[in-house]
Amino acid sequence: MSKNNIRTYNTETFRDAYMQPEQKLDTILKSDFGKFFIVKVEDLIRLIKLPVPPIRSTTHTFIYLTDGEAIMTIGSETYTIVKHECLVVPAGQVYSFSSLDENHGYLCNFHNDIIIGKFGKNELLKDFEFLRVWGNPRIRLDKQTSKFVRRLLKRILLAYSETGLTNLDIIQSYFIALLCEVNRVYTPISASMQTNAVTITNRFKELLVEHAKTKQRVTDYASELNITPNHLNKAVRTITGKSPTKWIDEAIVLEAKVLLYQSRLSISEIASEVGLFDPSYFSRLFKKYEGVTPITFRKMIETS
Structure with missing residues (x-):
């Protein structure tokens, strides 16, 4: 899938x-x-x-x-x-x-x-x-x-x-x-921020939507944008208050939630689908952001 x-x-x-x-x-x-x-x-x-x-x-x-x-x-x-x-x-x-x-x-x-x-x-x-x-x-x-x-x-x-x-x-x-x-x-989220940093951040977000499951390192996106990882990190933090790493993690967890709702794939299969081939790491990452493990999250869906 x-x-x-x-x-x-x-x-x-x-x-x-x-x-x-x-x-x-x-x-x-x-x-x-x-x-x-x-x-x-x-x-x-x-x-x-x-x-x-x-x-x-x-x-x-x-x-x-x-x-x-x-x-x-x-x-x-x-x-x-x-x-x-x-x-x-x-x-x-x-x-x-x-x-x-x-x-x-x-x-x-x-x-x-x-x-x-x-x-x-x-x-x-x-x-x-x-x-x-x-x-x-x-x-x-x-x-x-x-x-x-x-x-x-x-x-x-x-x-x-x-x-x-x-x-x-x-x-x-x-x-x-x-x-x-x-x-x-209309007021942009980053209306008062530096133009160059806004442009970098917006492009990063667009790339993230497209590649969240295949590009999961800050260096991947920095390379796509032809800038250094430090430059990307500074721009995204300035505009959003969150690091690129956190944005990437949240995008992975969001993709996992979609699959937990829409499929009967096992937790290990979902981990692979979102680009994480270590199920234990996937479960820890998911719990970090959602407060529960993927197994518990699925049970909550089934009983809701």
Whole structure:
């Protein structure tokens, strides 16, 4: 089982695995929902089979709240958003959630194609840092921007509810405007940090998502970035407060958690899959970050 076999869901397979087969779902998700859909958060959450374990998606998810709160784990961090805040899960990022939160708002799920269609271009994707795995997933809106965002989402929902993506021109125009409004107030995690260190750290995070199971030494990533290990260590510590070694360890443990949820592989096999061929070391590393051994973690999954 390779990394490519770790379960990554598109919108259709996520629906089959984690959503209730209710008639109401067919009224809020149109036939072309694999490319784009927008729903009220309060309408969708009650149709999801909880908990949703650590998984990946081929599409982006954007959540904006008008009331209440939402809690989600993205990567190795848990985020809580409230009224006037947004949460973004980029395509390819690991995420999970387990609680039925009391909230109201909007949820958009979309493929890159919805941005780079008739009115967009590939360069637009580079402008929206929050759609990158190293971006800041939590975005706080000021009251004026929140008002604009809410109006845009309401208009997009109306167009989508009427005829789905038959109104693609209208939906795409308003949706790009929505992302631009959010981008205007978006604050990078490292907004006040040194530009060169930020660039190095962001590139390191992108490489880590791609190579966590095969490159597990700081020297591997330093070589990829054509810098010294000391330079990489200093840059990542400055920007994130964590060493590259800790980032690598956390990425390995996250991959292991996905496999513990999604497979029946033995602990030794999972250790091998995440690039650690000493099961004892793997168990110690896992316990260091999760507080329990992989065996205990699996038992917790089975009894939850």
